Amino acid sequence: MTTDTLVMPSVTAPPHSHRLRQVLHDSGYALLSLPVGVLFFVVVVTGLAAGIGTVVIWVGLAVLALTLLAARGSATLERAQLPTVLGRPVPRPAYLPGEGGPVRRLLTPLRDPQSWLDALHAVLRLPLAVLAFSVTVTFWAIALGGITYGLWDWALPQEGNEDLFELLGFDGGTSLRIVGYTLIGLLAAAVLPFAVRAVAVLQAQLGRVLLTSRAATQAELGRLSRGRDAAVAAEAVALRRLERDIHDGPQQHLVRLGMDLSRAQRQLDRDPSAARTTLAGAGVLAREALEELRALSRGIAPPVLADRGLAAVLAALAARSPVPVELAVDLPGERLAPATENTAYFVVSEALANVAKHSGADVCRVEVGLVGDVLRVVVEDDGTGGAVLVPGHGLAGLADRLRAVDGVLTVDNPRGGPTRTVAELPWA
Structure with missing residues (x-):
């Protein structure tokens, strides 16, 4: 209980x-x-x-x-x-x-x-x-009875009765009695x-x-149960996206890299020139796979976030964005809670990815700062819009991730743009 x-x-x-x-x-x-x-x-x-x-x-x-x-x-x-x-x-x-x-x-x-x-x-x-x-009956009776006493004093028998003021030793007659009881009624009404x-x-x-x-x-x-379910759903969506991205990107490159290395090994004796060409292509595939793995690792949580904090990792995100980013970060000197920093990073990362893929924007502005006990993250672009909260997609996963930390995601996307994504979450 x-x-x-x-x-x-x-x-x-x-x-x-x-x-x-x-x-x-x-x-x-x-x-x-x-x-x-x-x-x-x-x-x-x-x-x-x-x-x-x-x-x-x-x-x-x-x-x-x-x-x-x-x-x-x-x-x-x-x-x-x-x-x-x-x-x-x-x-x-x-x-x-x-x-x-x-x-x-x-x-x-x-x-x-x-x-x-x-x-x-x-x-x-x-x-x-x-x-x-x-208490209610007493105060209402005293207030109403005292205020209206002058209207019904005449109906009370006077002989053989002593009122309150006579008992207290005052002898002012009817006038004193009416004035006194009226004042008591007014006091009770107050x-x-x-x-x-x-x-x-x-x-x-x-x-x-x-x-x-x-x-x-x-x-x-x-x-709390809904927050937990939202966190589980967000992680499930993130894992499915990561698995799909690995399968469609680095895994395909690595499979082809293994095939090229096997072919180059067979070509070494009979056609060294062809082997060198194959190895050069394999080197390109290896670099591409490495770049894709680095990009995927940024979607998990970059090491710079844990080492240097939210401001540094947002600056790195803005520098890598294909759309020019105006970044305004106003954070205290002390570090925020790890869950807050991770969530804010994912919000900005996903929003910038959507801007690059769908908006056709020329510039994007990112604002991050504290408003009372809330960390407010705003990502706004001058593109044509297109960001929607569709179940199973990136923004819906962000909404679930924010819900897990008692946060809220709002997407303002009028026809023709611009798109404004606002995330608010407790920072302590």
């Missing part, structure tokens, strides 16, 4: 234009919580007691399951009200789905931790609901938004901790 801390946010009343609306929301929430809280407290406590008491004859399991379903109804109502009180959306947990036969589906709530948290909330919310109801807000937020925080914290954990686990 995930634990959380009851953190009280500020109970300062919202701006004047929204204050009345918030007070009404908080008051309605506090007033409605008491009858709802009493109802579900009775249902849940009774159901848990009856279920635990009869669990030895198996009937108790069904009673407990139905009780947890009732607690889920209470939790659903509470989650529907939390955004209005807290001022922000709240995540909703995913309950275990019912699977298997009828009996197994009936008992599914017993295996769901969130169902037990719902029941715990139904029990613990009642004291806070009583407090919120009492404090009311803060008091009602405080008890409403206190009760809502209990709901947030018990009813939504597990949902936040589930969402984080889902995000």
Whole structure:
């Protein structure tokens, strides 16, 4: 079970234009919580007691399951009200789905931790609901009764009754009584938004901790799982591209090189001149294979990235690009996280490769810098466009790679160009 801390946010009343609306929301929430809280407290406590008491004859399991379903109804109502009180959306947990036969589906709530948290909330919310109801009714009664006291003072019997001011020793008659109670009502009206807000937020925080914290954990686990899947997908795409490039390039050259060397060996005795020509061609093939292997190694991760950092490797990329590159790098003196540097390198490398192959651009601009806690990489060219996020291709692989490190890839490619690729990823 995930634990959380009851953190009280500020109970300062919202701006004047929204204050009345918030007070009404908080008051309605506090007033409605008491009858709802009493109802579900009775249902849940009774159901848990009856279920635990009869669990030895198996009937108790069904009673407990139905009780947890009732607690889920209470939790659903509470989650529907939390955004209005807290001022922000709240995540909703995913309950275990019912699977298997009828009996197994009936008992599914017993295996769901969130169902037990719902029941715990139904029990613990009642004291806070009583407090919120009492404070809300008290302040509204004092505020409304005091402000309007002058309208109904005449209806109160005066003989045999002593009001508050007479008990305190003041004898100012009706005027003092009306003025005094009106001032008390005004004071209560001024404090009311803060008091009602405080008890409403206190009760809502209990709901947030018990009813939504597990949902936040589930969402984080889902995000991490998607990031992991994206990383696996990106690596799979990169490996397939590397295998295809090796097969189509260096492997073909090396196969032909082996054939030429065998032919030259056979020609040495009977035709030395032809052997020399064959060896010269083999040397060209060897150099071409070496250049292609170097190019492929840059697609993996060049040694200069680990040795000298991101700025140096980007400068080398810009120098090798067939399209002229204007490079602007603004990075701190200390090195970034290795995953961040590798990802930024692959973004620029893939983007420049796309510019050279598809854009028809005359110039390309690369900007790399920190914006707050985000590393922002921008690659923009003046070409005709053509960069799209197609599954299985380079940019889609980059998007998956960025997703694995909580980054985002955006491609702006209007008709006719230019193409602007923006990658944002956490740098620490």
